[in-house]
Amino acid sequence: MNNTARIKKNMQLIKLRKLIIVSILISFLSAFLAITLKKLTDHYEEIFSSQATLHPLFIFLFPVFGLSVIYFLRHYVxxxxxxxxxxxxxxxxxxxxxxxPKSKIASHFINGLLTVVFGGSTGIEVSTVVATATIGSVAQRKQNIFKEYKTELICAGIAAGITALFNSPIAGLFFVFEVISRKITRAFLITNLIAVTFAFGLVYLIDEKPIFTVDIITWHIRAIPYFILLGIIAGINSVYLTRCVLFFKNNLSQIRSHYYKILIGSVILSCSLFFFPQLYGEGYHAIKMIFMNPNEVKISYSLLYTFIGIIILKPIVTSATLFSGGDGGVFAPSLFIGAFLGLFVALLLNTYLNANIIPVNFMVIGMAAVLSASIHAPFTALFLICGLINDYTLFFPILVVCLISKYTAKMIYPHSVYSYAASVVK
Structure with a gap:
């Protein structure tokens, strides 16, 4: 080996070593940020939503206060x-x-927290994605040799954040591939495999539990036609969610005054929360409540009214939250809608068609189906939901329904919120 080849090989080894080190650093910081944001949000959302339940006046005060604080932080800080x-x-x-810019780490962390804690009907997932992407972006700018790995290091931060949020390293990998990068390079594999491995190691080290505790026993082949039906309904519903978000974003953009935006968003949000308190925040507490004993739930007119109201209003209040300055995206709303939609469909089928299906299975599959169709990422949804409940019993039906819901949604409307944003950028 001549000197030139030896020098070139040494340079490549140095670059690889630095890439591994920076990936580990990005992974730790991103996972730590995601876990901290998740724990803070979960803790304070429970406190504030309990106060709003005890004192209904807070339902009208919290949203306008939270959105106003976010606006002033954005404007002055x-x-x-x-x-x-x-x-x-x-x-x-x-x-x-x-x-x-570096400020995106703090702004999305704080604004995402404030949005959900004060009742904004969205989630912290997109706040986490942008904040952890910024960690990767800042690291990439530290040395010239990292400039060619900009996308890979941004993806590494996001993958670590998603892994920490949902206890699923595979979901983290699929999310950055299906939504962000859409291509695999050797550097992508190295940085992102390292990122999700160390992020999952941190999750394991602190003994982070799955968000939902669900007892999945089995599923039956005779339920496949009903699963397919759920996938089609979920695809249609996700298009409704997407169109709501884009309607508020595009058609109401002529409202220039931030104060009017805050007022409009707060009124829509507060009125909806007054009649359906389950819509408060990211909705995970409401999902946990219906996960407690879904197989024993009996259908009634009041329950039908609640389910229909929640499924129709959730996309509207999510869109209003984002339109009025709240931080977040469609991740948590998709899971929320999917859980209630799955249980609703299961109860209707059992009551009126005597289908004898298992409601809890439909809840889990519904969550995956709506998420898959909303972000056009079926494998992300598959592994994310299995990680959320720490159970892979429903792997096959979830995979089938996720693919059906995605392609149903794409047939009706070609864009997700994410792909629409990407096409606007291009």
């Missing part, structure tokens, strides 16, 4: 930089010169 959600990530990965 975060240099008037608007949080545009995952669109910011697409802008950064799609440009060699445009980078995510």
């Amino acid at each position: 975060f240099n008037k930089k608007e949080n545009k959600g995952i669109n910011e990530v697409f802008e950064s990965t799609g440009s060699k010169t445009k980078n995510l």
Whole structure:
């Protein structure tokens, strides 16, 4: 081996070693941020939602207060930089010169927390995605040798964050592949495999439990036609969610005054919460409640009214929250809608068609189906839901229904919220 080849090989080894080290650092920081945000949000959301239940006046005060605080923080602390959600990530990965500023870590962390805690009907997932993407972006700018790995390091931060949120390293990998990168390189595999491995190691080290405790016993082949029906309904419902978000984003953008936006969003949110308190925040507490004993639930007119109201209103209040300045996305709303939609469909089938299906299975599959169709990422939804409940019994039916719901949604409307944002950037 001549000197030139030896030097070149040594340079490659140095670059690889630095890439591994920076991936580990990004993984730890991103996972730590995600876990901290999740725990803080879960703790304070429970406190504030309990107070709103005890004192209904707070239902009308919390949203307007939370959205106002977010606006003033953005205006006076975060240099008037608007949080545009995952669109910011697409802008950064799609440009060699445009980078995510450091302030995005704090702004999305704080604003995501405040949005959900004060009743904003969204989730912290997209806030986590942008904040952890920024960690990867900042690390990439530290040394010139990392410039060619911009997308890979941004994806590493996101993958670690998703892994920490949902206890699923495979979901983290599939999310950055299906939604962000859409291509696999050797550097992508190295950085992201390291990121999810160390993130999952941190989750295991602190003994982080799955978000939902669900007892899945079995599923029956005779239920497959009903699963297919659920996939089609979930696909249609996800299009409704997407169109609601885009309607508020595009058709109400002519309202320039931030105060009017806050007022409109708060009124829609507060009125909806007054009649359906289950819509408060990301909705995981409401999902946990119906997971307690779904197989024993009996259908009634009041239950039908509640389910129909929740399924119709959730996309509207989510859209209103984002339109009025709240931080978040469609991740948590999709899971929330999917759980209630799955239980609703199961109860209708059992009551009126004597289908004798297992409601809890439909809840779990519904969550995956709506998420898959909403973000057009079936494998992300599959592994994310299995990680959420720490059970792979329903792996095959979830896979089938996720594919059906995604392609049903794409046939009706070709864009998800994410792909629409990406096409706007291009």
